[in-house]
Amino acid sequence: MELRHLRYFLAVAETGSLTVAAERRLHTSQPSLSRQIRDLEDEVGVELFSRSARGVELTAAGKAFLDHARLALTQVDAAVEAARRAAQPTKQVFALGFLTGQEMTWLPRAMQVLREELPNIDVTVSSHYSPDLADALARGKLDLAFLRAEPGFDLEYRVVSREKFIALMPSDHRLTGRAAIRPEDFVGEPFIMASNKARVAHAVIVQYLQQSGVNITPEHGVDNLAMAMSLVASTRGLALMPEYANNLMPWSVVSRPLEGDVPTIDLVIGYSKSNTSPVLKLFLSRADELTVHAAT
Numbered sequence: 001m002e003l004r005h006l007r008y009f010l011a012v013a014e015t016g017s018l019t020v021a022a023e024r025r026l027h028t029s030q031p032s033l034s035r036q037i038r039d040l041e042d043e044v045g046v047e048l049f050s051r052s053a054r055g056v057e058l059t060a061a062g063k064a065f066l067d068h069a070r071l072a073l074t075q076v077d078a079a080v081e082a083a084r085r086a087a088q089p090t091k092q093v094f095a096l097g098f099l100t101g102q103e104m105t106w107l108p109r110a111m112q113v114l115r116e117e118l119p120n121i122d123v124t125v126s127s128h129y130s131p132d133l134a135d136a137l138a139r140g141k142l143d144l145a146f147l148r149a150e151p152g153f154d155l156e157y158r159v160v161s162r163e164k165f166i167a168l169m170p171s172d173h174r175l176t177g178r179a180a181i182r183p184e185d186f187v188g189e190p191f192i193m194a195s196n197k198a199r200v201a202h203a204v205i206v207q208y209l210q211q212s213g214v215n216i217t218p219e220h221g222v223d224n225l226a227m228a229m230s231l232v233a234s235t236r237g238l239a240l241m242p243e244y245a246n247n248l249m250p251w252s253v254v255s256r257p258l259e260g261d262v263p264t265i266d267l268v269i270g271y272s273k274s275n276t277s278p279v280l281k282l283f284l285s286r287a288d289e290l291t292v293h294a295a296t
Contacts, residue, residue, distance in 0.1 A: 003076060005040040006069045008033060009048065013066055017055045071154070074138050078274065081140035092121045094279045097136060097145035100127040101225055101248050102267065106146045106160075106290070113286050114279070121279055129197040129223060137272050143280045144271045148200035157268040160290045163242040165204070165263045166255040168192075168232050173254075175238075180259035183212035190237030192228055195221030201265055205240050208263040229253045 011021040012033070022033040041048050048062035058066060094117075096110060107125060114123065128136070134150035136142040149157045167181040175185055186209075194201040195218075209216055219237060222228045225248055228239045233252040242265050246255055269287060271280060 001040065001043050003073070005036060005043075006073055008036045009040055009065070009069055010073065012037060012049065012056060013058055013062065016057065074135075078138065078140035078272070082276075092277070092279055093124060094121050094144075094277070094283075095124045095126075095142045097133045097142040097147070098125070098127045099130050099133065099145075099147050099267070101244055102146050103127050104247055105244065106267075109290050110144075110146075110283075113283055113289055117279060117282065130200065131197050134270060137270055140272065140275070143275060143277050144269055144283060146267060147270050149266060149268050149270070150200065153270075154273070155270045156273050157270050158284075158287060159266045159268050160287070161267040162264045163244060163267060164258070165208070165240050165265065166243045166245065166257055168229065168239040168241055168245060168253055168255050170233055170236050171252055171254045173236065173238075175256065176254055178256060181256045182259045183209065183214045186216055186238055187214060190219045190235050191216045192220045192222055192231045192235070192237045192239040193218035194228070194239075194241070195223065197223040201242065204263050204265050208240070211261075 008021070008026060011025040012018055015021045015025060018033055018037070019030050022028050022030040026033060037049065044061075044065065046061040047059050048065055049056040050059050094114070096107070098106060103125065111118070111123070114121070126142075130148040131150050133142065133145040133147040134153045134155060137145055137155055138153050146160070149159075167175075167185075169175055175181060178185070194205060220231050220235065222231060222239075225241060225245050228241055229245070229248070229250060229252075231237060232239050233250070240258075240263075243255075249255065269290070271284070
C-alpha cells in the first residue's frame with residue numbers, strides 16, 4: 001500500500017464521486033483513479049465503496065478505514081514538516097495561530113511569554129477558523145494555537161479563558177432598551193446561528209436554547225463573527241456570540257448581556273503531544289502567565 005492510495009481514497013470519500021475526485025482534486029483520469037481504488041480494495045481485502053448511478057458511498061468498512069487513513073496522512077505531513085524544520089537549525093521558527101479576532105487580545109500576551117527567546121527565534125502569526133487551526137497543529141504546520149477545544153484531533157488543550165455569550169442585535173433594535181436579554185426574547189426574531197466551522201460554539205448555543213425551553217429555527221448559519229455581524233445588520237436578526245465580539249463591533253451592531261444562567265465557551269491553547277520544539281516546551285512551562293494576565 002502506498003501513500004498515493006490513501007490520498008486517492010480520501011479524495012473519493014470526501015467528494016463522493018470518482019469523476020469529481022479525478023478531475024478537480026487529483027488531476028488524473030477517472031479510469032486510472034478507479035484502478036487505484038480497486039487495487040487498494042484488493043490489498044485491504046474488502047470493498048471500501050459501494051458504486052451506484054448516483055456516485056460512490058463509503059461502505060461500513062470504508063467508514064472504519066477513513067479515520068485511520070486520514071490520521072496516517074496527517075502524521076506523514078507532520079513528519080515532513082518536522083524534517084524541514086530540522087534541516088534549518090540556524091534560527092528556530094515558532095508558529096502561532098489564533099482564532100480570528102482573538103489575536104488582538106492574546107498575541108501581546110503570547111509575545112510577553114516569549115520575550116526572552118525573541119532574539120533567538122522567528123515568530124510567525126496566522127489567524128483562521130478553529131478547526132483549521134486544529135488541523136494545522138496536527139499536521140505540524142503550527143506549534144501552538146489559541147482556539148476552541150476541537151474534537152477529533154490528537155491534541156492537548158489547556159484552558160486560558162472562559163467567555164460568556166452575549167446577544168448581538170442591530171443598534172436600533174427594540175431590544176436595545178433591555179438591560180439583559182432573556183432566552184424567550186429570541187422567539188419570533190430572525191436568528192443567526194453559529195454553524196459549520198464554528199461547531200463548538202454551535203453545540204453550546206443548541207444546549208443553551210434546549211435547557212431554556214426555547215425552540216428556534218435559525219434563518220442563517222455563519223462560520224465567523226464578521227459574517228454574523230453583517231447578517232445581524234442586514235437582516236435585523238439576533239445572534240448569540242462569545243463576548244470577544246465586543247472587540248470587533250461595527251456601529252450598526254450592539255450587544256447586550258444575557259439574563260440568568262449564561263452559557264460560556266472556553267478559549268484554549270492547543271498543541272500536538274508529538275511536537276518536540278524546545279520553544280513550545282518553554283512556552284508551556286510559562287503558560288500560567290497567560291491566565292494571570294487574563295484575570296487582571
